[in-house]
Structures are given as structure tokens and as C-alpha cells.
Amino acid sequence: MGLSESFFGSRFGITAHDLERYLSEALSAGGEYADLYFEHLSTSSISMDEGIVKSATEGVTLGVGVRVIAGERTGYAYSDDLSPEKIRKAARVAACIARGPATIVKTGFEEAQRHDLYPMLRAPHEMGLYERVDLVKRANQAARAYDARVFQVQASYADSLRDVLVATSEGRLSFDRQPMARMGVTVLARQGDGDPQEGHSGGGGRVTLDYFLTEKTPEYFAHEAARQAIVQLGATEAPAGEMTVVLGPGWPGILLHEAVGHGLEADFNRKKVSAFSGRVGQQVASPLCTVIDDGTIGNRRGSLNVDDEGVATQRNVLIENGILRGYLQDKLSSRLMHSQSTGSGRRESYQQIPMPRMTNTYMLAGESDPEEIIRSVPRGIYCTTFGGGQVDITSGNFVFAANESYLIENGRLTRPVRGASLIGNGPEALKYVSMVGRDLKLDEGVGICSKEGQHVPVGVGIPTLKIDKMTVGGTAA
């Protein structure tokens, strides 16, 4: 596809000559590098609550960001108006960071390499609005039918389509059309006039509505949310203190995201403020652990054909058999660290400067039978569903919050316990991994990662894991 057939070429008449002119303006005060990020985002969402469709929203945002890099300095400006005067003005503002004679921009663009990870049979706008309504109605019905103790159901469906164009002063041009869809179900259940309990479920990815008709149905998410709420009705106090923790497969992989992923982002390591700084080649996890960040998995929530700097995403090995192998790089950090971009430069929108970020972070499967892992624990906790998490990059301390957990006593799951945070230290926690299951599973597709105020979609995954020692923050001391 050439520029003229691309979204921005055909719809807004943007030509290679325009892009060269804007990039020249951006480098008019010097600097080694400039890029333009054009973004058109259309979104649609529907939600059902108390058995009725309460809201339906659509929207469109459009804009372009201009970035100039001079040494370690970045200048950034953006415009929500694609008129040449406004883009040139943004380019001049971004240029303020540099001091010197103009840098000559290479003429002519070459299309950058990209994957094709999320082909669309039908674009979101080609689908009837009623098809979206049907999804939330089905979820609502299924959750209510699951158990008579369910008394509140909220179901939502949201999709979006993002068209991007990245043009760089190195003469690279990238286009991408990125779909995203997600369903969510929240259920409240109550036994008699006891306290209510909540269950959440959801999923999706770089897919369109059809995914929820064929792959994961509204009923699937509804049943899962209702099941969680019902389980919690019988939950008792969570334990407190250090103990053996077994994590179930899938979403509990948020452990990796918090314990090691953020700490391996190159910006923190270039500045030597990460607990992992200078540790490449060192043992940071048990030899059973190999951790990958992979932006190239088809239709996953964290996947991208090209990252938000126009670089094709990759499968990056972060930890191999316990040894730290490398960092997640964007253009700026890799330039300053004399390394290569790993296709990890991401941004929330055209209004933001890209940073090194994760895509889909997971641990390779091991050889243990998941049931054998639980049988091996005399006393501990088994966690299958998590809320969010957070990490202090510098000390390495991280927290993630378990929503659904069970006590393990003498190798058996004995009873569900209430929500509790788990805390550990990044470079230490994975050294206590003593068994890795053969059941690797990626999450359902709900993750949102936040860094310096920018939110991007991500995925995580793990097989069943046994961690010999971790601090569980319950109330039963």
C-alpha cells in the first residue's frame, strides 16, 4: 500500500511532499531525528445495567504529534487540526529543543516492514449497532440465569479502530490499522440478606465483534463473572505473612509484568534507576524461568504490526533460564545505549511522547503437572484471579492484588479466602520459583498498563507457578 491509498493519504490528501516539508520544519533548528505520528481513533461502546441498555456512545479523535530528538533532548508538540499551517506550527514548537543549523531531511520514503497480525473480515463501522446490543443483552441474561443469588449485572462492549501513519526523518513510512474490542461483565451476588460479593470477567483483543460470536461468547464471560461472585460468598479471611504461593495459569502472569517487566524497560536502565540496572547476564530468577515479551502474537491485546515509532514488533527474550538477557528498547533509549530498538516504543495517543513499554509478557511452559504442584504444598495459598498491580521500579518492590484465592492445606485446596495483596521484590521473587507447570495460558485480553500517566493495552500469561516464599497481605495474622 502506498501513501496515496493509505487512510491519511486518501482521506486527508497527505502527500510525501507534505511529510518531508513538516519533517524539515521539525529539524530546522538542528537535531538528529524527527518523526510525525498521525492518529485517527474511532470508538464505540454500549453498556447494560439493571437489565436495561443504559448507554451507547461513539466518538472520533484526530491529531498529529511531532517529535524532535537532539542528543538526550526531546521536543514535542501536537495538533488536533491537520491543516498544513497547524502542523508546521507544531513542528516549529517541537524544534525549540534543538539549537543549531538545520538538519537536511532525506527525500523520498521507504515503507517500513510490518506484520499482519490482525486482519479484519469486517471493520467495526461495518457492523450493525444492534449486533453490539445483542452481545450485552446475552451477557446480562446469562449472568442472571447462572444462579438465583445474582442480583446485579453490568455488561459492556466497546470497540475501536485506530489508523496511524508514522513518518520519520530517516525516510521510513509505516501505516497501520489497529482494531480493538473488549467485553466486560460485573456481577453482584448475595446470600439471603448477607453482604454482597462481586465478580468481574472480560476479554477481547485486537479483534472485532465476530470474535464474541465464535471464539469467546458473552455467556462465557457472564458465567465466569457470576462464578467468581458466588465463590466469594463462601470466602473467609485471607492469611497474613510469608508462605508458599501457587499462581494459576493466565492472568496471574501480571506477576511478570510488575516483578520484572517494568524494571526491564530501557529508559529506567539507561538512567540507572531500576533495580535491574546493570544486571544483564546475571541470575535474577530460578533456572526454571524464561520470560518473553512478544508483540507479534496474532490478535492479542498487546500485539502491534508496528510499534508507535513505526518499528516492527518482535519476540524479545527478557530472561532465559533465570539469566537476564536484555531490555525493552525504544528509539531514544537504544540510540543512547548504542543498541537497537526492540519494537517496544509505545504511546497512548498522538498527544504523548513514546516510551519503552511491554506488549504481551509471559513465561514459557515448564514440565510440571499443575495438580502435582498443588499437591506438593503443605500450607500456602492458590491464586487464580487478580485485580491490578504496581511496582516501585527503584527498590524493585511490587504488589499485585488477588481477587480469587484458596487456602492450600496438606496438598489440597480447602476453602476460598477474601481479596488480598501480595508483595515481593522484583530481582528476588522469581528466584523462589520452584515448579513451573506445562499449562501456559495467556490472559483473556483485559490488561491496561499505566506508566507516567500513559495507558496502553497489554497482555500477560504464565503456566501454573509455585513460588516458595512470598508475603501475602491478608488480615488473619
Next chain:
Amino acid sequence: MSELEQIASDAVKLALARGATDAECTISDGAEFEVNVRMREVESVKEAGSRGAGIRVLAGQRSGSSYTSDFSAEGIAKMVNAAIELAKLTSEDPHAGLPEPGALGKFAGDLRLYDPAIEGIETEWKIAQAIAAEGFALAADPRIANSKGAGFSSNVGSRVFANSRGFVGSYRTSSCGLAVQPVAVENGSTERDYWYTSSRTAAGLESAEYVGRKAAERALRRLNSRKIATQKAPIVFEPRTAQALLGDLFDAVSGSAIYRQASFLAGKLGERIASDALTIIDDATMPGLFGSSPFDDEGVAARRTVVVERGVLKSYLLNTYTARKLGLKTTGNASRGLSGAAGVGPGNFYIAAGEIAPEKIIGGLKSGLYVTELIGTAANTVTDDYSSGAAGLWIENGELAYPVSEITIAGNLKQMLMDVERAGADLEFRGSIASPTILIREMTISGH
């Protein structure tokens, strides 16, 4: 009428002309500046502006919403048409609708939300402030060996709202802020902390020297921390962590959770839910503060609401919809981005100051935990479970004895509210949610 007020009013009129029975339009227009520096060098400068419009239409008891960044006549018309089409999809909701005309209005006093001086500040001065703040942190002690950087930011914006019941209003806001994040290193222990100042006026900021030194002091006192044993102990939340705890409690008094019975405080109006030491207020009419505005996001005049008075739950916080669901009156807490039905949000939501100095609260404890940081908090306001990662200082015989980290604190929100023994005199507003130092009688600390 300003240009943006005109665009909002015209969008509402267009919606009515296209068949809507009611409509409301929100416009937001803003410009931002941000500089980040690190190790005394500029890292990034960002400067730009953008705007957006959103509309919500009602067709009888059905509603639909849309938004756009395209302010051309064609862009606005597309937005209005999309909302009207979407309204056909939704269900009849007997409680949907705009506020009663009598509820619409604007707070009359000067809220001092906008300082024209902010637009005049030179870029060089802003950069110098960030470099100075970081410089004071780096110079404070040789153990401040690194930095995650410092930043200065400023914003100006306008918020416009119009609806088909005759309301048109707008207000301008400004803000600026200075923050620094030093890193302290000693004997293999590496710790970061931060301090920041923010204000609606340039003159309202703390000095670069104060911000830099305070941040350094906070990072230094975390060095060589210990992990402590699992135990139950009194917990003192410093203002910054007490504010986070209060923020987590907001959902429990929000009408959205109450009418769904998704809050542990549902059905408790008029009852004792906390100790005498706790009074919680929401007030959107305090001049110069971040939670203030002349009207809420559906055109209802801002006001002061006592939420908890000496332990008794006096009011929930409500918008028009949640008030109707509960048979109550709106408290002027409607909140939304650009589009969609309004949710419920805080004005200035705060714990009223007590009379005791924070040093005396600490001084009165034989042992306990002084919490200076919460991370990864899981606060469930449906069930009342609370569990959070924490770091802070251990209190021994009334003194801050040594730093602790890699622990969690946990409890039940219901019990924690009853166990608030003290609220300090040190209430300060750094954002729209604020608290003085508070003491909770006992929580579970999980360590080794």
C-alpha cells in the same frame, strides 16, 4: 456568549431540531506545557493544545452520546446525528433526564480558578524551576546519587456546558506544578521518593528549594529499610497516604454504588459508620482549589455537603440520575469527560482537620507503623476488604525509629472507619482529595 458557548448552544439546538427531546453539550479546550529535566539537563519539552466536544441526547427516556475533535459545522452535525442514532438502541430508563430546571445554576462567588499570569510565564523560567528543584535535591546530601528527574508543568483550559433547559455556562481554569524524584543510595540500598507542589496560580507554588529538599529528605529516610514481622499494630497514615485511603473510600459514598447496593455503606444514612474523630466533607466552592467549579458537569450549582459528621453518615454524593434512583436530591457531584451520562465525582473531598499536631499522634504511640507510601492498593468498597502494599517508618516509644518496606497492611474498611482514633491538625490541599494525618487503632501488617 463566547465562541465555544455558541458552538455548544448551537449543537443543543441542532439536536432538538433533529428530533431529540432534550440535549446537553460539553466542550473542553486546553493547552499544556511540560518540561522534564534530569541530572540538571533538559530531557523533554512539550507544548500544545487540543479541544473536544461531546453531546448527549434524550429521545423521551432513551439516551445516546457521542464526541468529536472536529469543530467544523460538518463535524458537529455528524456528532449530533451519531448520538441521535444511538439513542434508538438504548432502553427506556424511567430515571434518565436532565436536572430539574430549579436545580440548574452557578455558584455566585469568585472561585479564583484561573490566573492569567500562568500564560505569561517564560519557558526559560519554568525550565529553571525544574532544574533548581532537582539541584536542591541532589545537593541536599551526598547519598542523593541519582535522580528520576524533575518537572514543571502548566495548563490552562476552558470548560463549557449548555443544555436544552436553558443552561449555558463556562469557566476557565489554570494550574501549574513542580515535582522532583530523587534517588538515594547507600550500602547497596536504593530508594526513591518524590515531592510536588501544585497550584492554580503561579504565586501559590512552594519554592524549588523547599520541594527539592523535602523530596531528598523523604528518599533519604527510606534507606536501609527492614522488613518486619507479621503482626497487628496501630497505623498512622501521613497526609499523602491518608489522602489515598480517603480517595479509595469515595466510591463507597458515591450514589452510583449506593443505588446498586454495591457499597458497604448502602442503607446506612443517618447511622454511625465511623468514630467521633472522623468528619468528611465535600465542597466544590472553596476558592483556588482543584476540586472547585461554579457548576457540576450537568449544570447544577456547586455546593458544600457534609458526608460524615463526627462518625455519622449524613449524605451520599449524588448526581441527578443517582438522586432520582434513591429518591433524594442531587448534591451537585455530576462528573463526566466529554460524553456519556454523567457519573459521580468529588469536589474538594476531605477529612476535616482535628486539633492535635501530627508529632503528638506519633508521640502517643509505644509502637506502630507510620505509612508514607501505599502501592498496589486493593480497596473493595463492595465488601469492605482493604489490603495494600506499604512502606514507612516504624514507631518506637513515640519516635520514628527506622524505615520498613516490602510489607502489606490490611483490614476491613468498616472496622477501619470505626477505629479512626485521631485526625491531625495538618490538613493541606494538594489536589481535590485531602486529609490530615490520621491514626487507625489497629490493622494487620504482613511481613516475614
